[in-house]
Amino acid sequence: MADTRPNYSTPSAVRSVTSYPARRGFKQAVDPALDHVVGVEDAIDIHCHAHEGQQDALGVAKLASKSGMQGILYKTIVGRKDPAGTVGGVRSALESWCEEKGLTPVHVWPGSSVTQGFLSKIEPAWSAKMLNAGVIALWMPNNTSANTLSIVGGKPSAWDKTADPNAHTEPLSWAESLKYGHYLLDDKSRLLPEIEEIFRIATTAMRRSFLAIRPSRSTGRWRSSVRRSASKRESSTIPSAPLST
Numbered sequence: 001m002a003d004t005r006p007n008y009s010t011p012s013a014v015r016s017v018t019s020y021p022a023r024r025g026f027k028q029a030v031d032p033a034l035d036h037v038v039g040v041e042d043a044i045d046i047h048c049h050a051h052e053g054q055q056d057a058l059g060v061a062k063l064a065s066k067s068g069m070q071g072i073l074y075k076t077i078v079g080r081k082d083p084a085g086t087v088g089g090v091r092s093a094l095e096s097w098c099e100e101k102g103l104t105p106v107h108v109w110p111g112s113s114v115t116q117g118f119l120s121k122i123e124p125a126w127s128a129k130m131l132n133a134g135v136i137a138l139w140m141p142n143n144t145s146a147n148t149l150s151i152v153g154g155k156p157s158a159w160d161k162t163a164d165p166n167a168h169t170e171p172l173s174w175a176e177s178l179k180y181g182h183y184l185l186d187d188k189s190r191l192l193p194e195i196e197e198i199f200r201i202a203t204t205a206m207r208r209s210f211l212a213i214r215p216s217r218s219t220g221r222w223r224s225s226v227r228r229s230a231s232k233r234e235s236s237t238i239p240s241a242p243l244s245t
Helices: 012-024 057-066 083-101 124-133 146-152 174-180 193-204 215-230
Strands: 044-050 071-077 107-113 137-139 208-210
Touching: 044 057, 057 071, 057 083, 071 083, 071 137, 083 107, 083 124, 124 137, 124 193, 146 174
Parallel strands: 044 071, 071 107, 107 137, 137 208
Antiparallel strands: none
16 A cells, blocks of 8 residues: 655755755855854754764863853753763863853753653653753654654664664654654544653743654644643744654
């Protein structure tokens, strides 16, 4: 049977063509000899990766401080089981370094995923633990989501420890995607109870939850969940991402 599910990913040709106006309109004064970034004064990075194999958390914070940025929210960081503690260490080291250099340290904040990786259950207790430890933002599944696996595939070593760590699959079937990834809806396209509970916990704690969902199917249910949890206070946002859960 042909796969009739909608594909929300942007076609390559469209993505390439639409990138030109943005690129041509960007005229930053770039000097390779500078040790800071031009034009980011007072900016806040709300999606910084600093886990294993990515950029160094302290190094990024030093560069941001030299560049006059306001803050960095680490979506991921080495030591994912205690992101708040790890960011606390980065903050302490950064403050000492900035004092020595006569700079104002950039604000640094910890974020966390609501999952603990592929094949792990989504458990509200994990999110509550992260928030209580000092995490200020929660991300719903993205790279571990079933929808992402069905559109772009994934690294099989994430769910099979015997797989080649350098391998990457083609887009998986929907059955395989559900087997290895996370999906936030039940068979009636309603948010799962554990997802509702995470929103309740997050809004009660006045934290932010970053949610990647299928806009056409889940946006209304998500908004209803937030309204029930937070009354007039809405503390969650939806990025317009094609790789939705």
